[in-house]
Amino acid sequence: MSNSHDNMVHPGPDLQVPVPEDFNFAETVSYMSRSGNECMYVIEDGKIYKRLPVGPDYPIVEISGGRAGTLHVRFHGTAAPPCASTRSATVQYIREWFDLDTDLTPFYAMAQADGLLRHTVDRFRGLRIVGIPDLFEALCWAMIGQQINLAFAYTLKRRFVERYGERALWNGRSYWLFPTPQRIAGLAPGDLIDLQLTSKKSEYVIGAAKLIAEGKLSKELLLNGEHGGSAEQRLVGIRGIGPWTANYVMMRCLRIPSAFPVQDVGLHNAIKHVTGTERKPTVEEIKQMSASWTGWEAYATFYLWRVLY
DNA sequence: AGCCAGGCACCAA
C-alpha cells in the first residue's frame, strides 16, 4: 500500500510537515506548556523537543513553527541522518499527535452558535487536541491521574517513566521512551506502590500492560468493531477503566471526536469558570448544556480544559 | 488546617 504522505517528505535532513490553515502551532505549544513537570517532552523557546517512538531510529525531533502552512522538523541525537522509513513515520506520528487530518470546520460552526463555547473557542482558535498516540501511555496516564490532583499525577508519571522507561541523553537533557507493556507486565504491584501509586492503581496498570503484551488489547482491536461492542464498552470491561478513563482514552488516543468524559472534574471547573456560576455544574446539567455538541464533545472538552491553564 | 483532586471497584439493596 502506498503511503499518501511519502511525497510530502522533504529529501533533505530536515522535514517540512504541511499543516491545515486553521492550525495554530503557538496554541499547541501553549497547551503543552501547562506543566513544568512533564517528562515525555521538552518545550523551550516555542519549540517542542521529543524522542519519538518510531523506528528504527527513535529520533529526537525539534518541532518549530516553520513557514506559514508547515511545521519544521529537525532531527537530533543520532550520528547519521534517520532512514527513510523513520522519516516517513515521523511525519505520520506528528500528523496524528496534533490531529492534523481532522476538518474542524463543522466544530467551529457549531461553537459559533453555542453560547457556552463561542468565546473560549474564539480565544484559542487553531488549537487541536494534542494526542497521546501510544495506547499504553494513554491508559497509564489516565489511570495514574484518577482522583488525584494533576500536579501529583505528573510527579507519579515521572517516577514511573524514569524507573521503567528508556533514556536517551542529548544536549544535557533526558529524552524518555515510555515504559513498554512487556516490561510492566512482569512487575508486581509492590514495584509500583514503591512509586506511591495506590495498590489498586498498581494492579490496574500492570493488568493493562498484560492485556497489551498478550495482544488482547490494542488501538486496532478497539477501533475495528468486528469482535462486538464499542470501544467504550470494551474499555469499561477492563479493571481500572470506568467511564471517565474510557472516554479520556477515546478522546486523546483513539481520536474519537464524540468521546466525552462528562464526569471530568476539570471540565466541571472549566464550565463553572466560563459561566461564572457559584458552584460546579452537575453531570445532568452538563448533559443539557452539551446537547448541541453532538459529534464534537471531545473538542469542546479540550477547549474548555484550556481555560484552566 | 481542611478541602479538593482530570474515579473506580466493590458491596448492599
Place this chain on the structure above:
DNA sequence: TTGGTGCATGGC
C-alpha cells in the same frame, strides 16, 4: 440499576 463507601496522599 442505583447509591454509598474505601482508597490514600499530595497540593494549595
